Amino acid sequence: MQLQPVASHFVDGEYVEDETGTPIDIIYPATGKIIGRVYGATPAILERALASAESAQRQWAKVPGRERGRILARAARMIMERNHELSVLETHDTGKPYQETIAVDATSGADALEYFGGLAGSLTGEHISLGDDWVYTIREPLGVCVGIGAWNYPTQIACWKGAPALACGNAMIFKPSETTPMCALKVAEILVVAGLPKGVYNVVQGLGDVGAALVSDPRVAKVSLTGSVPTGRKVYASAASQMKHVTMELGGKSPLIIFDDADLDNAVGGAINGNFYSSGQVCSNGTRVFVQKGLKEAFIKRLSERLGNVVIGDPLDEATSFGPMVSEAQMNIVLGYMEKGVSEGARLVCGGKRIDRDGFYLEPTVFADVTDDMTIAREEIFGPVMSVLDFETEEEAVLRANATEYGLSAGVFTSDLSRGHRVISALQAGSCFINSYNDAPVEAPFGGVKASGVGRENSKEAIAHYSQVKSVYVRMGDVEAPF
Numbered sequence: 215m216q217l218q219p220v221a222s223h224f225v226d227g228e229y230v231e232d233e234t235g236t237p238i239d240i241i242y243p244a245t246g247k248i249i250g251r252v253y254g255a256t257p258a259i260l261e262r263a264l265a266s267a268e269s270a271q272r273q274w275a276k277v278p279g280r281e282r283g284r285i286l287a288r289a290a291r292m293i294m295e296r297n298h299e300l301s302v303l304e305t306h307d308t309g310k311p312y313q314e315t316i317a318v319d320a321t322s323g324a325d326a327l328e329y330f331g332g333l334a335g336s337l338t339g340e341h342i343s344l345g346d347d348w349v350y351t352i353r354e355p356l357g358v359c360v361g362i363g364a365w366n367y368p369t370q371i372a373c374w375k376g377a378p379a380l381a382c383g384n385a386m387i388f389k390p391s392e393t394t395p396m397c398a399l400k401v402a403e404i405l406v407v408a409g410l411p412k413g414v415y416n417v418v419q420g421l422g423d424v425g426a427a428l429v430s431d432p433r434v435a436k437v438s439l440t441g442s443v444p445t446g447r448k449v450y451a452s453a454a455s456q457m458k459h460v461t462m463e464l465g466g467k468s469p470l471i472i473f474d475d476a477d478l479d480n481a482v483g484g485a486i487n488g489n490f491y492s493s494g495q496v497c498s499n500g501t502r503v504f505v506q507k508g509l510k511e512a513f514i515k516r517l518s519e520r521l522g523n524v525v526i527g528d529p530l531d532e533a534t535s536f537g538p539m540v541s542e543a544q545m546n547i548v549l550g551y552m553e554k555g556v557s558e559g560a561r562l563v564c565g566g567k568r569i570d571r572d573g574f575y576l577e578p579t580v581f582a583d584v585t586d587d588m589t590i591a592r593e594e595i596f597g598p599v600m601s602v603l604d605f606e607t608e609e610e611a612v613l614r615a616n617a618t619e620y621g622l623s624a625g626v627f628t629s630d631l632s633r634g635h636r637v638i639s640a641l642q643a644g645s646c647f648i649n650s651y652n653d654a655p656v657e658a659p660f661g662g663v664k665a666s667g668v669g670r671e672n673s674k675e676a677i678a679h680y681s682q683v684k685s686v687y688v689r690m691g692d693v694e695a696p697f
């Protein structure tokens with residue numbers, strides 16, 4: 215299969231190249247070998263993308279919603295027809311096992327295109343009666359939107375931002391993470407084959423400077439970032455200086471609270487999904503696993519047994535359930551946290567090391583007896599490192615779970631459903647789970663509170679973040695004036 219992209223960028227309906235941009239090597243995380251190269255966007259490429267998005271958006275906004283929706287739905291079908299090829303590409307971009315990518319990534323992108331395509335025809339304003347007079351509202355697109363992606367879900371992020379933006383009549387310029395530049399190009403290509411007018415969805419490559427240039431361009435009306443909190447602060451500040459709309463999908467250090475009365479295997483399954491899926495590189499992961507004292511030893515024993523079934527290996531082998539870290543840099547960051555866990559006195563239950571093979575593989579790692587002050591319990595690690603913390607009472611668990619600047623996700627496992635709802639209502643988080651963890655259906659709003667973000671992706675909520683409302687007062691009688 216051809217991995218090297220046709221060209222670095224997809225602008226105005228076609229692949230374009232400019233080799234004077236910053237070279238970015240594409241590295242396959244499972245081998246550490248270079249499999250391709252793209253070039254960061256030059257000012258000339260950015261100008262072309264912005265100009266084409268601006269003029270295409272004016273036309274796209276006039277296309278009836280139903281017809282916009284039909285194009286998105288067609289793209290969704292094409293993505294599903296090409297799921298295997300796109301999943302192999304996603305695995306090369308990220309290193310995630312094919313077992314995951316075939317089930318989740320392109321599929322989740324297609325879900326977003328299908329869902330927002332379905333909504334596009336029903337985006338309307340309202341009529342507000344005021345006796346003889348009335349007000350009507352018009353739901354308008356924002357204009358040119360910029361999407362900036364993280365590296366953990368390159369296809370999904372390109373679609374989660376693109377689908378609602380396009381459904382509302384906006385154009386998008388998407389900048390993927392420099393670590394995973396390939397998948398978004400395919401999304402752009404498929405959208406055009408599905409009938410999207412050229413210039414409505416563009417992809418430009420580059421490092422942070424390219425993202426920053428897009429955010430500060432006055433032609434851009436809205437920025438949606440998926441990335442870390444430090445980047446979020448910079449992007450939000452830059453957007454605020456020109457009063458732009460933002461969606462910020464940022465990091466987390468989410469709590470997963472397991473009570474004594476929880477079903478043990480379900481709780482262990484939730485903790486595994488919330489810590490080791492995608493080798494732990496998931497923003498919503500429940501990395502602070504609070505386990506009530508009565509269940510603690512049984513939980514750790516069962517967790518260790520089930521971790522024994524992990525299949526670590528070639529991500530393209532369908533049996534593999536755990537792949538490498540996305541990059542050498544990320545692997546080294548996570549190794550540093552593993553060492554910190556040991557040096558600060560947490561009990562290493564399993565893992566803790568790099569795996570001796572090509573690529574950027576780390577062992578799935580569990581620390582027990584973790585306390586709230588330890589670095590591994592406070593900072594986002596973004597790797598396969600679970601911290602198990604003990605607790606005794608519900609009040610204590612809620613208080614400690616909320617003692618963080620983050621607020622992306624939270625989960626609770628208990629057989630007492632009243633307690634489940636009570637605890638979730640007290641937790642400061644945007645995306646919560648009762649007796650489950652890390653589900654992200656397109657129908658449900660997704661996003662964080664506190665430092666974890668602003669705005670919501672997915673669901674009808676996302677429409678509000680990619681459109682604005684104009685209200686029109688209509689007077690039927692004469693205008694009264696004081697003079």
Ligand SMILES: NC(=O)c1ccc[n+]([C@@H]2O[C@H](COP(=O)([O-])OP(=O)(O)OC[C@H]3O[C@@H](n4cnc5c(N)ncnc54)[C@H](O)[C@@H]3O)[C@@H](O)[C@H]2O)c1
Binds near residue numbers: 363443497596
């Ligand atoms: N909440 C979510 O939905 C979600 C999903 C996935 C990942 N994340 C978070 O993303 C982080 C991991 O991804 P990452 O390492 O790629 O994050 P990052 O913040 O380093 O980079 C994210 C993107 O921002 C760009 N960027 C960097 N500096 C910029 C600037 N000054 N202006 C504009 N753009 C700039 C990067 O090139 C990249 O495309 C983690 O913190 C994770 O929790 C959040």
